[in-house]
Amino acid sequence: DNAAPNGLYLWVVQDSHLWRVDPSSGDYIHQGGADWNGATSMTHGWITNGGVRTYYLFIVQDSKLWRVSPDTGHYEPLRVTDWSGNTAMTFDGTTETLYICQNNVLWRVDPSTGGFAPVGDARGVVTIASAGHPHLYASKLLDGRIYHIDATTGASTAITGIDFAPVVGELIAVRSANTTVP
Numbered sequence: 712d713n714a715a716p717n718g719l720y721l722w723v724v725q726d727s728h729l730w731r732v733d734p735s736s737g738d739y740i741h742q743g744g745a746d747w748n749g750a751t752s753m754t755h756g757w758i759t760n761g762g763v764r765t766y767y768l769f770i771v772q773d774s775k776l777w778r779v780s781p782d783t784g785h786y787e788p789l790r791v792t793d794w795s796g797n798t799a800m801t802f803d804g805t806t807e808t809l810y811i812c813q814n815n816v817l818w819r820v821d822p823s824t825g826g827f828a829p830v831g832d833a834r835g836v837v838t839i840a841s842a843g844h845p846h847l848y849a850s851k852l853l854d855g856r857i858y859h860i861d862a863t864t865g866a867s868t869a870i871t872g873i874d875f876a877p878v879v880g881e882l883i884a885v886r887s888a889n890t891t892v893p
Contacts, residue, residue: 722768722781724750729768729784743784749773755781756802756809758823769809769822771798776811776825790825799833799849803841803862810847810862812836817847817865831865 721732723739727748732739750772757766768779770786774795779786799812802822809820812833820827833839835853839860842848847860849867858867 720781722753722755724753724770729770729779731781741784742781743779743786745779745784745786747772752798752800752811754800754802754809756804756822757807759807760823767822769800769802771800771811776820778822788825789820789822790827792825792827797837799836799839801839801841801847803844803847805843806862808844808862810839810841812839812849817860819862829865830862831860832867 723730724747729742753770770777776789811818815834817830817833835851836849839849845862860867
């Protein structure tokens with residue numbers, strides 16, 4: 712197995728399979744044997760235990776939240792909870808927390824246990840990204856604007872001067888200037 716530059720890979724769900732893609736060469740391999748048909752959202756993150764950081768993918772499929780090993784494709788459900796409907800998901804590496812927008816609610820989710828608590832209103836959110844606690848950013852179908860969401864209070868503020876035509880399936884990524892790639 713030839714590692715991608717700096718060990719960076721993309722993970723893609725396509726044709727019901729999870730694929731690991733080398734972004735510099737385009738080479739790809741199938742990861743694990745799960746059928747990911749119906750997956751609605753995916754993000755990556757990690758859990759630190761005893762000073763050891765273990766990386767995972769988090770995938771919502773068939774109303775379940777799954778924790779997946781990107782190395783082996785091994786997967787396990789994170790708590791029995793109904794995550795059906797439109798979902799958008801991001802991981803905050805500064806707090807090791809998942810944030811999931813589902814059925815108009817922004818949820819804070821523990822990636823170790825699957826425990827969750829509501830943060831605030833997520834009406835119309837189609838995609839969400841984290842720039843480190845407490846900064847989340849979301850685009851909304853309601854008006855096509857980008858919003859800053861406080862991950863602690865759930866309060867959202869439209870970022871003025873940015874308007875997009877609202878589209879289902881749009882993506883946003885955020886990288887803070889003072890963070891490093893883990």
